[in-house]
Amino acid sequence: MADAESCFTTSPTASLHNSTRENIIDLDHGDPTMYERFWRQMGDKTTITIPGWQSMSYLSEGSNICWFLEAEFATEVVRLHNVVGNAVTEGRHIVVGTGSSQLILAALYALSSPDAAEPISVVSAAPYYSSYPSMTDYQKSGLYQWAGDAENFDKEGPYIELVTSPNNPDGYRRKSMVNRRQGLLIHDLAYYWPQYTPISSPSDHDLTLFTASKSTGHAGMRIGWALVKDKEVAKKMTKFIELNTIGVSKDSQLRAAKVLKAVSESCKEEKQENGGESFFKFSYKVMAQRWKQLREVVDGGDMFSLPQFSPAFCSFFGKETEPQPAFVWLKCEGDVEDCETFLRGYKIITRSGTQFGASPKYVRISMLDTDETFIQFIERLSAIQERE
Numbered sequence: 393m394a395d396a397e398s399c400f401t402t403s404p405t406a407s408l409h410n411s412t413r414e415n416i417i418d419l420d421h422g423d424p425t426m427y428e429r430f431w432r433q434m435g436d437k438t439t440i441t442i443p444g445w446q447s448m449s450y451l452s453e454g455s456n457i458c459w460f461l462e463a464e465f466a467t468e469v470v471r472l473h474n475v476v477g478n479a480v481t482e483g484r485h486i487v488v489g490t491g492s493s494q495l496i497l498a499a500l501y502a503l504s505s506p507d508a509a510e511p512i513s514v515v516s517a518a519p520y521y522s523s524y525p526s527m528t529d530y531q532k533s534g535l536y537q538w539a540g541d542a543e544n545f546d547k548e549g550p551y552i553e554l555v556t557s558p559n560n561p562d563g564y565r566r567k568s569m570v571n572r573r574q575g576l577l578i579h580d581l582a583y584y585w586p587q588y589t590p591i592s593s594p595s596d597h598d599l600t601l602f603t604a605s606k607s608t609g610h611a612g613m614r615i616g617w618a619l620v621k622d623k624e625v626a627k628k629m630t631k632f633i634e635l636n637t638i639g640v641s642k643d644s645q646l647r648a649a650k651v652l653k654a655v656s657e658s659c660k661e662e663k664q665e666n667g668g669e670s671f672f673k674f675s676y677k678v679m680a681q682r683w684k685q686l687r688e689v690v691d692g693g694d695m696f697s698l699p700q701f702s703p704a705f706c707s708f709f710g711k712e713t714e715p716q717p718a719f720v721w722l723k724c725e726g727d728v729e730d731c732e733t734f735l736r737g738y739k740i741i742t743r744s745g746t747q748f749g750a751s752p753k754y755v756r757i758s759m760l761d762t763d764e765t766f767i768q769f770i771e772r773l774s775a776i777q778e779r780e
């Protein structure tokens with residue numbers, strides 16, 4: 393599978409016969425179906441109707457560098473970051489993308505130079521998001537090239553470092569690992585939202601990526617956005633998307649605007665008397681419950697271990713909170729060398745540590761599936777602990 397959350401047709405379970413599939417718990421992808429419950433409760437609040445004559449032009453109105461950026465969407469991006477306090481938006485150009493996946497490629501294109509003697513190295517500290525190597529190299533670009541683990545990178549000259557914080561797969565907060573001057577940084581903050589990690593301060597980097605897929609759970613909308621300081625970089629990213637898809641679906645941008653607005657409003661309403669629960673409170677509670685259940689099962693035996701996190705003050709919730717990542721970075725302890733194969737033997741489909749540049753003793757498991765699947769997973773893990 394090329395990536396992560398893409399290419400579901402090549403899922404390891406896709407070829408299995410229906411009857412064999414029955415008991416399979418597939419937590420390989422980070423498909424955020426967990427959030428469906430919240431959005432169902434919201435009823436028609438985020439329903440949109442788009443008449444046939446609307447959104448017909450390639451162009452959007454306004455004078456943005458990103459000429460296909462819908463004003464309504466841009467307004468809601470800024471508003472949500474202000475409500476959450478997770479990113480500085482002042483002095484930034486917004487570039488919208490078909491998911492943050494497209495923006496990763498746009499950023500690599502924008503930060504590399506066509507006149508360079510050789511492709512610029514692209515690095516990220518292991519364990520890194522499993523898609524980075526394949527996204528970087530699948531077109532064998534002459535502009536950039538995957539150069540592996542940032543911690544072992546010692547080549548002189550310019551390089552691009554992907555900094556993922558909190559990190560996919562292990563959930564830890566990260567800073568740039570290669571401490572050198574010629575580094576161009578892409579901060580992938582897909583998981584810098586209060587349900588996953590304490591919000592310590594607004595991120596303030598040169599190029600930062602966010603996505604609706606992991607913030608609100610609307611992966612199918614395929615909307616991501618970049619906050620870009622440098623005008624020329626924003627222009628080049630826009631050019632990449634122009635060459636790639638001549639813009640980004642306006643229908644999706646309008647829907648995203650509505651969804652982000654609903655999230656911001658849910659935060660405002662929560663503070664009022666008799667106000668409902670905000671999106672982040674809802675999702676924080678679900679994640680807290682899941683991590684608690686998971687830790688109980690794992691601590692109940694010595695087969696597996698989990699990363700340990702320290703609580704920190706979250707400016708959004710106004711109190712100390714625990715990191716509770718979107719993925720479990722589970723380690724098989726003892727004699728089990730290949731954790732992915734071991735769990736597959738119990739029909740739990742996970743992604744091996746090797747795909748993240750790490751040891752096969754680790755696997756990544758999604759925490760964002762439906763309640764039903766998550767409960768099955770916890771029960772099965774508990775049964776393994778009892779049996780082994």
Ligand code: PMP
Nearest residue numbers: 397491492493560582603605616
């Ligand atoms: N970056 C990271 C760290 C991710 O985990 C993902 C999705 N798994 C993406 C980028 C891409 O997300 P999307 O294209 O759905 O916005």
